Amino acid sequence: MTEPKTKDSHLSVNVWRGGNEGELVNYQVPARENQTVLDVITEIQRFQQPDLAYRFACRVGVCGSCAMTVNGLPRWTCRTHIKKVVDNGQLTVEPLRNLPRIKDLVCDLEPFIDTWKKAGAPFSGSRTRYDPPANIKPDSPLRQAADAGLQCINCAVCYSACDVVHWNRDYVGPAALNRAWTLVNDVRHAKRQETFEKAFSENGCQSCHSHGNCTRHCPIQLNPSESITGLKKMVFKGLPKEDKK
Amino acid sequence: MNRYLFIAQRLSAMILAPLVIIHLGLILYAVSDGLSGAEILSRTHGSWAWASFYFAFVLSVAVHAPIGIRNILKEWTSMNQAIINGFCLLFGLMLLLLGIRAVTSVV
Amino acid sequence: MHPLRSHKSYLASIGHRVSGVALAVFLPFHFLLLSTAINGADAMDEYLTLAEMLPVKIAEWGLVTLLAAHLFFGIRVLLLEFTHWPRRINRYAAWIVPCTIATILIATLFIIRVY
Numbered sequence: 001m002t003e004p005k006t007k008d009s010h011l012s013v014n015v016w017r018g019g020n021e022g023e024l025v026n027y028q029v030p031a032r033e034n035q036t037v038l039d040v041i042t043e044i045q046r047f048q049q050p051d052l053a054y055r056f057a058c059r060v061g062v063c064g065s066c067a068m069t070v071n072g073l074p075r076w077t078c079r080t081h082i083k084k085v086v087d088n089g090q091l092t093v094e095p096l097r098n099l100p101r102i103k104d105l106v107c108d109l110e111p112f113i114d115t116w117k118k119a120g121a122p123f124s125g126s127r128t129r130y131d132p133p134a135n136i137k138p139d140s141p142l143r144q145a146a147d148a149g150l151q152c153i154n155c156a157v158c159y160s161a162c163d164v165v166h167w168n169r170d171y172v173g174p175a176a177l178n179r180a181w182t183l184v185n186d187v188r189h190a191k192r193q194e195t196f197e198k199a200f201s202e203n204g205c206q207s208c209h210s211h212g213n214c215t216r217h218c219p220i221q222l223n224p225s226e227s228i229t230g231l232k233k234m235v236f237k238g239l240p241k242e243d244k245k
Numbered sequence: 246m247n248r249y250l251f252i253a254q255r256l257s258a259m260i261l262a263p264l265v266i267i268h269l270g271l272i273l274y275a276v277s278d279g280l281s282g283a284e285i286l287s288r289t290h291g292s293w294a295w296a297s298f299y300f301a302f303v304l305s306v307a308v309h310a311p312i313g314i315r316n317i318l319k320e321w322t323s324m325n326q327a328i329i330n331g332f333c334l335l336f337g338l339m340l341l342l343l344g345i346r347a348v349t350s351v352v
Numbered sequence: 353m354h355p356l357r358s359h360k361s362y363l364a365s366i367g368h369r370v371s372g373v374a375l376a377v378f379l380p381f382h383f384l385l386l387s388t389a390i391n392g393a394d395a396m397d398e399y400l401t402l403a404e405m406l407p408v409k410i411a412e413w414g415l416v417t418l419l420a421a422h423l424f425f426g427i428r429v430l431l432l433e434f435t436h437w438p439r440r441i442n443r444y445a446a447w448i449v450p451c452t453i454a455t456i457l458i459a460t461l462f463i464i465r466v467y
Binding site: 261265266268269273274277283286313336339344348349351 | 375379386393426
């Protein structure tokens with residue numbers, strides 16, 4: 001083992017430079033008491049490498065745009081404190097796995113967004129503005145089931161963590177199926193049957209092997225693995241019946 | 246995986262699970278004093294119970310195994326989907342024919 | 353090992369898959385051996401005496417172990433997919449240790465029964 005290239009109170013940060021072809025480039029970044037991975041990347045971009053490409057927007061874990069691979073694992077970098085991930089003063093930051101790389105830490109999210117369409121994502125309302133809003137009991141079983149999968153920030157961490165996606169890029173992946181789960185349980189959704197059938201198409205929920213990487217890495221503690229299992233369970237019985245009033 | 250293939254594979258798995266448990270039990274029971282053709286055939290010969298047991302076994306395996314192989318080839322090789330489907334169909338038919346021949350020769 | 357793969361549920365799934373492939377490869381030969389019985393018990397015994405050789409015995413033991421592994425980890429998959437659990441429990445991590453113990457038990461029993 002060679003000594004890590006760390007000067008005192010500096011982090012040794014390897015950052016992916018280039019597109020699908022490229023290399024890791026080392027930067028020395030001052031270590032601070034309070035520092036997220038995104039802060040470190042920003043510091044490199046501001047002071048050392050002005051043409052470093054990376055994505056972020058909100059910096060507070062809402063927008064889902066700053067996900068990267070940090071020391072081998074997909075993470076939301078704005079809410080990942082350095083102390084949590086640094087390994088002997090070393091940090092390696094790469095773009096997300098399973099997606100084409102555009103430049104440096106930016107990858108092309110289009111294949112990921114496409115999976116949402118493949119799994120039947122668009123909500124289709126059945127009422128007009130002149131109808132009264134649907135009367136949904138918050139504690140009804142279907143609503144509870146749908147609620148459990150909501151709040152996804154579309155960060156693609158689960159898609160990047162999934163080994164089945166890694167093996168078969170046609171597999172729609174955890175995020176899209178989690179979305180499909182919320183829709184098939186949403187009685188306001190006019191195309192529940194269509195969403196259901198899309199979720200069960202070739203490369204749909206049946207491809208999941210319950211590795212659990214999606215759930216393990218979801219930054220907001222959703223459980224896509226459980227949503228996919230929920231879909232699989234419908235294979236014999238079909239779409240869940242609407243709740244009785 | 247296609248929805249109907251998924252159903253076929255999981256249903257055949259549900260049938261196979263108890264059959265394999267019996268099969269393993271029999272292996273552990275029979276293996277202690279060596280295997281002999283006479284011993285195996287005395288058990289299976291003319292027995293409708295064993296015949297239907299092994300027929301169910303062969304049928305379920307011929308459904309279960311090719312679907313699993315299909316998933317693996319899809320995920321772990323870059324083979325063309327049509328070739329994978331054809332190969333798995335042939336593999337299933339081969340298992341079915343060899344299996345039926347095996348069962349009919351021991352019954 | 354890649355950090356995304358160094359956990360039990362990944363190993364369980366790979367083990368289930370690899371044992372399945374091995375069994376699928378072995379099955380046609382198993383059927384062919386049984387078919388020799390069509391020419392009577394003696395014809396079958398010609399092949400069965402092979403089973404007394406140590407390497408063949410070891411291979412046999414391997415197959416029994418693989419069958420047990422595929423059975424128990426297969427039951428695990430069915431339980432994961434088709435039983436009801438409270439949502440907050442991460443079921444993908446469940447039943448791996450019992451399945452491993454059950455497999456080892458069958459593998460040991462086979463050795464005990466042979467000797």
